[in-house]
Amino acid sequence: MNRIIKIILLDILKNKIVLAYTLILAVLSWSSFALEDNSAKGILTVLNVILFTVPLVSILFSTIYLYNSSEFIELLLSQPIKRKKIWLSLFFGLSLAMVLAFFIGAGIPLLVNSPDSVGVMMLIVGCLISIVFVALAFLSSIMTRDKAKGIGIAIMTWLYFALLFDGIVLFLLFQFSDYPIENAMVGITALSPIDLARIQILLHLDVSAMMGYTGAIFKDFFGTTVGLTVSFLLLCLWVAVPFFISLRKFNRKDL
Numbered sequence: 744m745n746r747i748i749k750i751i752l753l754d755i756l757k758n759k760i761v762l763a764y765t766l767i768l769a770v771l772s773w774s775s776f777a778l779e780d781n782s783a784k785g786i787l788t789v790l791n792v793i794l795f796t797v798p799l800v801s802i803l804f805s806t807i808y809l810y811n812s813s814e815f816i817e818l819l820l821s822q823p824i825k826r827k828k829i830w831l832s833l834f835f836g837l838s839l840a841m842v843l844a845f846f847i848g849a850g851i852p853l854l855v856n857s858p859d860s861v862g863v864m865m866l867i868v869g870c871l872i873s874i875v876f877v878a879l880a881f882l883s884s885i886m887t888r889d890k891a892k893g894i895g896i897a898i899m900t901w902l903y904f905a906l907l908f909d910g911i912v913l914f915l916l917f918q919f920s921d922y923p924i925e926n927a928m929v930g931i932t933a934l935s936p937i938d939l940a941r942i943q944i945l946l947h948l949d950v951s952a953m954m955g956y957t958g959a960i961f962k963d964f965f966g967t968t969v970g971l972t973v974s975f976l977l978l979c980l981w982v983a984v985p986f987f988i989s990l991r992k993f994n995r996k997d998l
Contacts, residue, residue, distance in 0.1 A: 798876045
């Protein structure tokens with residue numbers, strides 16, 4: 744299993760797309776801190792990169808890589824190797840590559856320019872978001888043999904979590920503005936890994952006051968140790984659930 748992970752990891756790290764992704768992250772991160780007069784403003788700029796660019800590249804690259812590796816996967820299946828080990832090796836290889844690319848591109852600038860709890864939080868959240876969308880990519884790719892459909896599912900998944908989900912939440916807030924639904928918003932937030940990441944970082948930046956009464960509700964829950972632990976467990980669930988669903992489908996799929 745370790746040998747397969749090493750082969751996959753080395754193969755991905757040589758990929759020009761991953762190298763370009765790392766370089767773009769580095770340019771955006773370093774320039775964000777260099778152009779702003781204080782680190783807080785630079786962090787907010789990097790936050791947008793983490794919430795939109797990182798999930799998109801992670802899910803899109805992983806989906807395409809899995810489809811392009813179909814012959815390699817079939818070759819591994821012809822060997823006396825359990826399907827579970829093959830799927831786990833692919834997942835660990837892709838996850839490690841995406842996390843390493845994020846760490847070099849955005850993590851190092853964060854630790855250099857913001858060596859405090861906020862920078863560490865953004866680094867951890869960025870790594871988790873990368874792994875979450877790699878897991879969603881595995882689910883997208885196993886749902887259909889058609890490469891175009893699989894990539895389409897991946898893009899729509901990113902679009903839903905990055906843009907449409909917030910629109911639905913705003914619609915609910917406006918429609919039920921006469922009712923005390925702020926507490927329910929805490930539960931709804933758990934349905935989006937990007938929103939969980941955004942709230943955690945904004946609360947650590949202490950700008951929750953700008954989020955109004957709902958921001959105060961979030962701070963009361965997610966700002967506590969229990970809330971912080973719950974949010975990280977939820978992000979871990981966003982990794983585990985899609986991946987194990989894809990693993991179950993892969994074990995049953997006739998290749």
